Amino acid sequence: MPKPSAVVFDLGxxxxxxxxxxxxxRFAAESAVPAREISTLLLESGVLHAYERGQIxxxxxxxxxxxxxxxxxxxxxxxxxxxxxxxxxxxMISLHADLRARGVPxxxxxxTNDLAVPHIRARYPFFSTFDGxxxxxxxxxxxxxxxIYDAVETMTRRKGTELIYLDDRAENIATALxxxxxxxxxxxxxxxxxxxxxxxxxx
Ligand SMILES: [Mg+2]
Numbered sequence: 001m002p003k004p005s006a007v008v009f010d011l012g013x014x015x016x017x018x019x020x021x022x023x024x025x026r027f028a029a030e031s032a033v034p035a036r037e038i039s040t041l042l043l044e045s046g047v048l049h050a051y052e053r054g055q056i057x058x059x060x061x062x063x064x065x066x067x068x069x070x071x072x073x074x075x076x077x078x079x080x081x082x083x084x085x086x087x088x089x090x091x092m093i094s095l096h097a098d099l100r101a102r103g104v105p106x107x108x109x110x111x112t113n114d115l116a117v118p119h120i121r122a123r124y125p126f127f128s129t130f131d132g133x134x135x136x137x138x139x140x141x142x143x144x145x146x147x148i149y150d151a152v153e154t155m156t157r158r159k160g161t162e163l164i165y166l167d168d169r170a171e172n173i174a175t176a177l178x179x180x181x182x183x184x185x186x187x188x189x190x191x192x193x194x195x196x197x198x199x200x201x202x203x
Contacts, residue, residue, distance in 0.1 A: 001116050002159060002200065003200040004162055004163055004164040004182050004199050004200075005104075005105070005158060005162050005199070006104065006105040006106065006107060006156050006162065006163055006164075007096075007099055007104055007105070007106045007107070007159055007163075007164050007165075007166070007196065007201065008033040008106075008108075008109045008152060008163055008164070008165040008166070008181075009092075009096065009106060009107065009108055009130075009145070009165075009166050010109060010110060010143075010165075010166060010167035010168060010169070010186070011023055011109075011112060011120075012111075012112070012168075012171065013089075013108035013125070013168040013169075014067065014089070014092055014167065015088075015089055015092050015093060015096065015127075015164055015169055015187075016087065016089075016190065017086065017087045017088075017089055018086050018087075018089075019024060019041075019085050020042060020043060020085060022037075022081070022084065022085050023042065023046075023081065023082055024039045024042060024146070026081050027042075027065070027069055029082050029149070030071055030072060030073060031069040031070045031071045031072070032070055033040045033068075033069045033070065034141045038069060041065065041068050041069070043064070045067065047061065047064050048113075049142070050063075050195070051113050051137070051166060052111050052112060052113050052136045052137055052142060053136060053137065053140055053141070053142055054136070054137040054138065054139075054140040057114075057184040058079070058113070058114050058115050058190065059075065061113075061115075062075050062078050062079075062114060064181065065078075066078075067193040068191070072080070073108065075188055078126065079115055082115050082116075083115045083116050083119030083120075084117075085116075086116075086119075086120060086123075086124070088124060088126075089187035089189065091193075092189050092192070093126045095132045095189065095196065095202075096126060096129070098202055099127065099196070099201060099202065100129055102201065102202065104201050105131045105156070106129075106130050106131060107130055107131055107132045107134065107137060107152065107156055108130050108132075108133045108134070108135070108157065109132070109138065109143070109148075109165070109167075110133075110134070110135055111142045111143050112116075112135055112136060112137065113136075113137050114137055115121070117135060131156075132155045132156065133150045134148065134151050134155055135191060136148060139151045143167075143169075143171075143172045143175065144169075144171040144172050145175075146179075147157060148177060149175055149176065149179055153179075159179070159180070160179070160180035161180060161181070161182055161199045163176075163181045163182065164182040164183075164184065164195075164196065164199050164201070165181050165182070165183045165184065166184045166186045166192055167183070167184075167186060167189065167193075167197075168185070168186045173185045177201050182199060183194075
């Protein structure tokens with residue numbers, strides 16, 4: 001098998017853990033709507049999906065959540081706590097740093113939004129050290145849809161086994177495998193590192 005020449009990283013649950021429960025609890029504390037309803041609204045109603053597909057703006061996303069919950073805070077308050085849901089996964093940030101030290105090109109490939117990314121860029125220095133970023137809200141397509149994988153191949157100028165991709169979600173891995181990428185269903189940093197070593201990119 002040819003050796004891949006670039007590593008594509010999913011972001012959430014690969015490099016940064018996240019907990020939308022923090023957002024739900026904050027909304028519930030400041031509105032009359034129970035946490036369970038807020039969780040359904042945020043995670044299952046399709047509003048976050050529309051936002052991360054770039055179909056609605058950050059302001060409209062806020063307005064929709066505000067009108068459904070009666071949240072009394074302003075947009076700036078919301079923007080601050082909505083994005084503050086992340087914690088670093090040190091073993092994976094180290095894996096990325098080791099690849100950079102070896103001169104391996106690396107890319108971020110994420111379903112995400114325009115509130116999270118500026119927050120992450122400001123708070124986590126590792127995020128600014130990739131060669132490129134394929135972000136769902138910019139591309140207006142989300143994993144596991146094929147169109148956003150096209151965007152990765154265009155940005156990296158690579159395809160098939162030239163790419164090794166790390167993602168925690170099976171459906172995202174499935175599309176990558178159909179396209180012939182080397183794809184690692186990430187669960188455990190030590191096992192993922194072994195796969196990257198086996199691909200010939202690290203010792
Ligand atoms: Mg993920």
